[in-house]
Amino acid sequence: MDGDDDGISWFQFIREFDSRHFEDLILQKLEERSVAFLKGEQPNKLSDYIIPHVLAERCDDFAERTLLDHWYHLSECWDYPHLLLYLATPRTLELFANHYQEIVDKNEHFKLLCSTFGIGHWGRSGLTKIKQLKGLEPYLKDFDDQLISTLWDECNEKGFGEWRNVNLDHRVAKDSWVFKQINEEAAFAEIDAELKRDRSVERAAYSWAEIRGKRTKTAEALIERACSYVESRQTVEAASFLSQVVSLIGKRSDLDILKKYQRTKLLTAKEIEATDFSVRRRTLS
Known part of the structure; x- marks a missing residue:
């Protein structure tokens, strides 16, 4: 059954089942790796x-x-040191701290951290405990911009916002989409750019809401940002943008927001009626 690949072709499918039924096989594969290592041979x-x-x-x-x-024969593989951090027990964190001193290119070492942590990987749990994040704190200085952004997004999605705010927000690259999420003026400049791309306000609102929605921003947060944009710009175009965002993702309770801008003559009664109709039709169910 094993064949030339030492059974790896079928062994990979244990990820799809309860691994408690395959503990002996896991230990067997690691023992085979250990034997080869101790003989000075290249392990599979x-x-x-x-x-x-x-x-x-x-x-x-x-x-x-x-x-x-x-560990004595696993430390050379980047995945296993990352596993020390993911398990985040006192013993594994101490072992990683010692291993860290031997890493030559520390920035390169962490680039594939998300793979072991299962962040952004279908069927994986990703971050589950605050201790996993605390275990990363001594090494955040070695994370590249992409890893910081990905970790920032995972924290938002998993409810670790407080830790993210203290440890990641100030590390976000200014040219990243994350910076536009946490920096209001950068976010407003992004909306300005959307509106200037020779497209209708409706298309600009759709594009902005679609992209931001995929980056874990809730509808409530998007509408709040669009409202702040109107307050900042105080233009008819900005108010129209807000109206379109509400039309696309808002609830019926959000319709009252628009009345304020009718009173300041940034929105017309006709625009608000159109938005009202769209929202009520979309939320019939």
Whole structure:
């Protein structure tokens, strides 16, 4: 059944099942790797693309014990050091701190952290505990802009906003989409750019809401940002932009927001009626 690939072709499917039924197989693969390592031979590293992810999803005593028992031949593979951080126990964090001193290119080392952590990977849990984030704090200075942005997004999605605010917001690159999320004037400049791209206000609103919606911004947060944009710009175009955003993603309770801008003559009664109709038709169910 194993064939030339030492059974890796079928072994990879243990990720789809309860790995507690495959603990002996996991230990067997690691033992085979250990034997080759101790003989000075090149170990079969194909399991290195499977076992770290399985142990990360387990995130239990078996995962910790297995990693610590076999660390002597696993430290050379970037996935296993990252697993130390994901498990985030006192022993694994201490072991990583020692290993960190031996890493030559620290920035390069962390580039694939999200793979082991399962961030942005279908079927994976990603961040689950605040201790996993606290374990990263000594190494944030080595994270590149892309990793900071991805981690920022994961924190937002998983409810770790307080930690994100203290540890990531000030590290976000100014040319990144994340910076536009947390910096109001940068966000307003982005809307200005959307409106200047030779498109209708409706298309600009759709594009902006669609992209921001995919980046974990809630409809409420988007409408609040659009309202702030009107307050900042105080133009008919800005108010029309808000009206279109409400039309696309707003609730019936959001319709009252628009009345303020009718009184200041930034919106017409006809525009508000059209938005009212769109929202009520979209929310019939």
